[in-house]
Amino acid sequence: MPTNRRAARGVSMADVARLAGVSAQTVSRVSNGHPSVVESTRRQVLDAMQELGYRPNSAARALKRGEFRTLGIILFTLATTGNSRTVEAIATHAAREGYAITLIPVAVPTQDGVLGAFTRLGELAVDGIIVIMEVHLLDAADLTLPPNVPVVVVDSDAGDRYPVVDTDQADGARQATRHLLDLGHPTVHHVAGPVESFAAGRRLQAWSDTLRSSGRPVPEVQRGDWSAESGYRAGLALAADPGCTAVFAANDQMALGVMRALHEAGRAIPGDVSVVGFDDLPDSPAYLPPLTTVHQDFAEMGRRCVDTLLRQLRREPGRPGTDLVPTRLVLRDSTAPHARA
Amino acid sequence: MPTNRRAARGVSMADVARLAGVSAQTVSRVSNGHPSVVESTRRQVLDAMQELGYRPNSAARALKRGEFRTLGIILFTLATTGNSRTVEAIATHAAREGYAITLIPVAVPTQDGVLGAFTRLGELAVDGIIVIMEVHLLDAADLTLPPNVPVVVVDSDAGDRYPVVDTDQADGARQATRHLLDLGHPTVHHVAGPVESFAAGRRLQAWSDTLRSSGRPVPEVQRGDWSAESGYRAGLALAADPGCTAVFAANDQMALGVMRALHEAGRAIPGDVSVVGFDDLPDSPAYLPPLTTVHQDFAEMGRRCVDTLLRQLRREPGRPGTDLVPTRLVLRDSTAPHARA
DNA sequence: GGATGTGATGTTTACGTTAACATCGTGGTG
DNA sequence: CACCACGATGTTAACGTAAACATCACATCC
Incomplete structure (x- = not known):
């Protein structure tokens, strides 16, 4: 059992490379599952990683790759069932596509105006944004969606400005x-x-x-x-x-x-x-x-939100406008024929 | 009105600096609200930012600063009220402290073993992790918490391994x-x-x-x-x-x-x-x-979770062990004295 | 008026990773 | 046997930002 004495904070590819006796690039290749690394080398590198408690620095990775693999969700509250279930569905489907979800709760404007740290949405480490609220309410909260970031909107009529996914x-x-x-x-x-x-x-x-x-x-x-x-x-x-x-x-x-x-x-x-x-x-x-x-x-909603957003990210042609998820009436016991007087 | 012809993607400090006729460092200073920038310069820089649609690259920023200003929440589901309300409280309080929240939904282990993209939790761009489930269930899901990342646990008895915050x-x-x-x-x-x-x-x-x-x-x-x-x-x-x-x-x-x-x-x-x-x-x-x-x-729970985690991040002394949030009984109409036979 | 301090700005460098290119050795081919 | 192809690995450079240090102009002081 390796003694993780050394702090993981600050263990970089260079450290791993040194211990394994290879170059940093080879460590990178192992880390990304690149095929052209011979088994013995791979083992050495993996062992070194283990011993040093190496974990890749996703900031550096994101910087290099130009993407965060993260989607942001802007909403007022998770307290309504609709919102929390939509968020869950989005998170699940996004994970399946390799994306993480960042939650961006916005204090309601009426609530003594404190907006927290998110006055500058543009600084968020996200590749795309899902807005679960009326867009004009964002304006009211004095927030502006960053330009040139793909956006999908739920529960809004912003169909002319952004793609919209909504329940019918x-x-x-x-x-x-x-x-x-x-x-x-x-x-x-x-x-x-x-x-x-x-x-x-x-x-x-x-x-x-x-x-x-x-x-x-x-x-x-x-x-x-x-x-x-x-x-x-x-x-x-x-x-x-x-x-x-x-x-x-x-x-x-x-x-x-x-x-x-x-x-x-x-x-x-x-x-x-x-x-x-x-x-x-x-x-x-x-x-x-x-x-x-x-x-x-809600599951279907989440799926479509993520798909629509990813399609924009990949610059694939997307049908613009509003995408409506069908509903269906579930009959139970609270309704009955009118009892005529 | 500036014509945002130029894609925001790829607008860097260097671009802004060139247009404003200053150095990149000055742009950085303006961007971070550093005091020693004269008003006229600041204006020029802000105008250039506006014109180019500049937004800071948080990956580079995180790389440089060594922190993401993001906390991760690992959970099975948002569908239970307790979870969604706890998450909301955490997100709200974290935002107030300048931290964003990344949601990490974990597929339940029984559910055909598909864990999505999060087999390697260590790659997440987070400074700390809040686990809302029994820790041993994580193990069951074949997930290992990255070493050397501050962790707080909710709804668990992991008091010996991690700090725990929980309702009493x-x-x-x-x-x-x-x-x-x-x-x-x-x-x-x-x-x-x-x-x-x-x-x-x-x-x-x-x-x-x-x-x-x-x-x-x-x-x-x-x-x-x-x-x-x-x-x-x-x-x-x-x-x-x-x-x-x-x-x-x-x-x-x-x-x-x-x-x-x-x-x-x-x-x-x-x-x-x-x-x-x-x-x-x-x-x-x-x-x-x-x-x-x-x-x-739940609000108090969220607050304590975030506080405990941030205290670890800042390496402040924290009382370890379990932190219990008190409850109180709310009397309404579903209880009455026993009707003795 | 020269030394000194101060505030505004510029220059250099490093953060950790990975794409692109370079190198090296091995085995096959004509 | 000279040549080439190819697979494995190494080297270089760049991503965008900000800390640290350097510079410069100007005001202040004796």
């Missing part, structure tokens, strides 16, 4: 609304996400479009902030309206809150009121009752 | 169990997390210790995997046991599942059965009924 929000909302109408409900109430969210806007728009094109009245919108708590507040308002028999919540968490409010008000789900969510959280089958909801394919 | 699992579980006993329940049933999880083990241990030290019987443990679905299955088993009046679930999601199972079995919560969770998810106040649970302070 509109189609998901349409399916949810349609489903409730098909069950015979005269109309569908909506608990929307925050105004700043592009996804929330698209879901809202598709909901009202669907109602309108079916000649149904469009009830007043309840605004939430994605949290179950805000859904609860919206639910209290809806429970007070006896004409409300069907609710489409813009995400599962708010649907959870809505259901609690309805339950407390003595409205049975789905007997009196049907509820549909959006996201298909892992927990939603365990809600009371199990929630009918729109399934988002 | 034992105390949280003790509070939960105590609370139920104090309400008069003869004993407390437990829905535990998966056997691989250190946190799950600690919660289980503290639960049974608490029961034993109070002279109570220790019921058979139900095993879950953190998911609401697994909690539901455990809940079905518990609902079948008329002697079960108090349940401590090892996390909120499983508590959610337990409550659904109890509800379906016609057991009222908290009338017939009291339920306590662990985590205090943002959603748990919206559960039916709002869940009494053990609050974890």
Whole structure:
């Protein structure tokens, strides 16, 4: 067992080369699996590396190669399920392609203006950037995306400025609304996400479009902030309206809150009121009752984000514009045919 | 408006220096906010940077400075709330200290052995590593932490090998169990997390210790995997046991599942059965009924992780061993005094 | 007015790696 | 046997930045 007395910090190829009795270039070749190194030499070098605790300096490597093999993700928060699952999917797929992921959390602008150390995004050691938020919110946070760095955007309408990958929000909302109408409900109430969210806007728009094109009245919108708590507040308002028999919540968490409010008000789900969510959280089958909801394919999203970005990096021709990942409605127990009075 | 005709890729200090009519060193000084640059020169340099679309090459910078200003986080998944919230807290606090975060997802070993590109963790461009999992699981995944890189571990008992930061699992579980006993329940049933999880083990241990030290019987443990679905299955088993009046679930999601199972079995919560969770998810106040649970302070965890790691990086004296973040019990509506028969 | 200090800027060099080119020996070929 | 091809290894230079040192102009002091 080698005694790693010597600090790894500062062990360079030159040190390894000296100990192994070869040139630094040969060490480099071994380190990169280059074929033209004879087995005996290779062994010697590997032994020397082991003994000295050598590890390649990726800064030097990146400098030489002109790339970091790292992608950056800019977002406000990981706290929403959508974001954390998207990030996970991106990280997994990027790893498969040999890229690491750097997380760049941006303090919300309202939050006493402290932006941390990332006022100068250009200094980040990344080859490309994935932005998970509305682009104009970046501007609001006083951040400018570095020019000439490939960018992909999620949850935004920046299709003209950058390639966009997104869940097909509109189609998901349409399916949810349609489903409730098909069950015979005269109309569908909506608990929307925050105004700043592009996804929330698209879901809202598709909901009202669907109602309108079916000649149904469009009830007043309840605004939430994605949290179950805000859904609860919206639910209290809806429970007070006896004409409300069907609710489409813009995400599962708010649907959870809505259901609690309805339950407390003595409205049975789905007997009196049907509820549909959006996201298909892992927990939603365990809600009371199990929630009918729109399934988002986060893994596919992550895959497409990475692929789109890598295609730009490699200067391959990419279809520009917006790339929509399909959704599908998952039927569970929170929806039922309208009980006609 | 400058025409960014020239590709930013390849714009170096030398280019900026040439255009501004100064030396590269002066550009460097401007770039780093060094004080001894006269205002007029600084302006010239900044204008030249702007015109050329210059952005510092962080690889070269890292090479020169010998540090990346980046911390790596190794984990299996972001899908659990605990992980994603810990990561978010770490990222936020690290940013405040001027460090970026690199995410290193590790495919679970069982998952057809594909480890992606990270077999050689040593090549990562990070100054320190935070491991969010049991260390021995890393070994199982055939990964070796690079020697001489500062490491902090979360959710592990590696206290002898590395500094550990963790939630005070034992105390949280003790509070939960105590609370139920104090309400008069003869004993407390437990829905535990998966056997691989250190946190799950600690919660289980503290639960049974608490029961034993109070002279109570220790019921058979139900095993879950953190998911609401697994909690539901455990809940079905518990609902079948008329002697079960108090349940401590090892996390909120499983508590959610337990409550659904109890509800379906016609057991009222908290009338017939009291339920306590662990985590205090943002959603748990919206559960039916709002869940009494053990609050974890993820922000504090993230802060301590980063601080501990940075202290090692700066070679400051650090208290070694395990650093426990306190928990507190949040009382809501899912627990009530035992209704004596 | 010459010595001295000070602040602004320039020059040199090294960080660790790898592409490109150079060298050297070995074995095969006509 | 002279020549060439080829595989293994070595040498050189460059990637972009910043520390250390050098220089220069000018103000200050006796």
